Amino acid sequence: MRTLRKDAQRNRDLLVAAARRRYAARGLDVPLEDIAKEAGVSIGTLYNRFPTRGELIEAALACKVANAVELAEKASTMADPWEGFAWFIEHCCELQAADRAYNELCARALPDTPEIDRLKARGHELVLRIVGNAKESGQLRADFEEGDFAFVVWSTTTIINATAATAPDAWRRHLAFLLDGLRADAAHPLPGKALEPDEVAEAMRTLGG
Amino acid sequence: MRTLRKDAQRNRDLLVAAARRRYAARGLDVPLEDIAKEAGVSIGTLYNRFPTRGELIEAALACKVANAVELAEKASTMADPWEGFAWFIEHCCELQAADRAYNELCARALPDTPEIDRLKARGHELVLRIVGNAKESGQLRADFEEGDFAFVVWSTTTIINATAATAPDAWRRHLAFLLDGLRADAAHPLPGKALEPDEVAEAMRTLGG
DNA sequence: CATGAACTTGAGGTCATCCTCAAGTTATGT
DNA sequence: ACATAACTTGAGGATGACCTCAAGTTCATG
Numbered sequence: 001m002r003t004l005r006k007d008a009q010r011n012r013d014l015l016v017a018a019a020r021r022r023y024a025a026r027g028l029d030v031p032l033e034d035i036a037k038e039a040g041v042s043i044g045t046l047y048n049r050f051p052t053r054g055e056l057i058e059a060a061l062a063c064k065v066a067n068a069v070e071l072a073e074k075a076s077t078m079a080d081p082w083e084g085f086a087w088f089i090e091h092c093c094e095l096q097a098a099d100r101a102y103n104e105l106c107a108r109a110l111p112d113t114p115e116i117d118r119l120k121a122r123g124h125e126l127v128l129r130i131v132g133n134a135k136e137s138g139q140l141r142a143d144f145e146e147g148d149f150a151f152v153v154w155s156t157t158t159i160i161n162a163t164a165a166t167a168p169d170a171w172r173r174h175l176a177f178l179l180d181g182l183r184a185d186a187a188h189p190l191p192g193k194a195l196e197p198d199e200v201a202e203a204m205r206t207l208g209g
Numbered sequence: 210m211r212t213l214r215k216d217a218q219r220n221r222d223l224l225v226a227a228a229r230r231r232y233a234a235r236g237l238d239v240p241l242e243d244i245a246k247e248a249g250v251s252i253g254t255l256y257n258r259f260p261t262r263g264e265l266i267e268a269a270l271a272c273k274v275a276n277a278v279e280l281a282e283k284a285s286t287m288a289d290p291w292e293g294f295a296w297f298i299e300h301c302c303e304l305q306a307a308d309r310a311y312n313e314l315c316a317r318a319l320p321d322t323p324e325i326d327r328l329k330a331r332g333h334e335l336v337l338r339i340v341g342n343a344k345e346s347g348q349l350r351a352d353f354e355e356g357d358f359a360f361v362v363w364s365t366t367t368i369i370n371a372t373a374a375t376a377p378d379a380w381r382r383h384l385a386f387l388l389d390g391l392r393a394d395a396a397h398p399l400p401g402k403a404l405e406p407d408e409v410a411e412a413m414r415t416l417g418g
Numbered sequence: 419c420a421t422g423a424a425c426t427t428g429a430g431g432t433c434a435t436c437c438t439c440a441a442g443t444t445a446t447g448t
Numbered sequence: 449a450c451a452t453a454a455c456t457t458g459a460g461g462a463t464g465a466c467c468t469c470a471a472g473t474t475c476a477t478g
Contacts, residue, residue: 151383155364162412174360181390203371
């Protein structure tokens with residue numbers, strides 16, 4: 001990608017910032033014309049910089065994904081593995097609660113750019129480690145698998161959306177119930193088997209379309 | 210409501226049946242023209258019978274709500290209170306999994322007609338009883354409240370949507386984790402306090418709009 | 419400066435869905 | 449069988465979002 005002319009770069013920055021604000025407030029389906037207006041730029045300019053919807057979403061939100069990966073980095077090195085596991089989940093949910101766009105992203109897939117792929121691979125690796133540590137320490141139930149992780153996040157998305165306006169911390173209560181069910185000493189036999197990583201990816205694609 | 214002319218009644222029935230099919234397959238946002246076409250009737254006729262979107266949704270789906278209330282009736286009289294509680298939740302989730310429209314209804318509010326109000330009141334009463342019984346028997350944790358019930362249902366909606374195509378029973382695994390966390394012997398202290406019934410209603414309104 | 423390439427602009431074409439209404443059709447009661 | 453109220457129809461106006469492009473403007477470079 002060649003470097004942009006100064007005015008073009010400025011407009012691009014304005015657009016990304018505007019997109020972040022509108023996405024956070026109204027979700028990923030906000031009309032593109034709203035974003036252009038918020039940026040103080042014409043709709044044509046938006047299309048010049050971001051020919052497809054996905055490119056703008058990625059420019060606006062890739063940093064949020066990086067953010068989540070940082071959380072995972074930290075969680076994976078915490079002294080108490082259960083604390084690391086629970087802390088990571090809690091902070092993922094906080095990200096969702098703070099930003100409607102991120103909430104929707106948890107249930108849609110981002111476009112596959114090299115940058116996103118790298119983040120995904122790293123996140124994947126870290127989740128494996130976090131889950132593995134917590135199981136080894138005997139605190140996380142042994143039948144919890146990596147594929148169950150997506151469920152934990154998905155399980156709070158509707159709650160967060162529903163209660164954002166009236167009781168923005170309500171999801172914490174639900175999460176506490178669920179975490180209690182994930183402790184080793186709570187375990188009862190499970191029905192079915194966990195999803196494989198590619199099944200999780202496929203499921204996200206389903207939701208997006 | 211006066212009785213309809215014979216042809217009008219027939220068209221109404223066709224419309225309701227068509228709406229059920231389209232809603233179940235594609236969700237509540239399916240275009241009205243699709244429903245009219247599926248019913249083999251013009252769009253004008255649809256508007257004659259159902260001047261507002263809500264009226265058609267109600268005509269098509271009130272029976273599903275009645276269905277859920279029947280489940281609650283049965284659950285509330287089951288011999289083992291924990292079984293009743295878990296059985297009811299499981300079957301609510303099955304309803305969601307079988308019908309995309311019902312899934313969406315769990316997170317939107319139905320219009321308030323006398324019929325719906327009656328069902329809601331009865332459902333409310335039965336949930337109180339189911340939860341009360343399970344707590345009294347010492348199987349359900351004592352800090353679970355009626356307002357937490359909505360969370361249990363909401364927690365599966367995204368999972369059900371995401372996995373409907375690829376792993377239609379995956380939600381059962383998640384629900385098993387959560388139920389383990391709801392057993393009395395799993396209880397750890399909870400953050401925050403439960404939602405009041407009016408807060409739940411308000412939250413549903415938020416999601417719908 | 420001057421010139422061309424890069425960039426911006428917004429009116430307007432396209433599309434999908436919503437909803438209405440004037441004209442035509444059908445059921446129903448006498 | 450007839451009159452009339454009830455009903456159906458589908459073309460088309462209204463809306464809102466998408467996306468394009470020809471004309472105008474600004475930047476960067478010699």
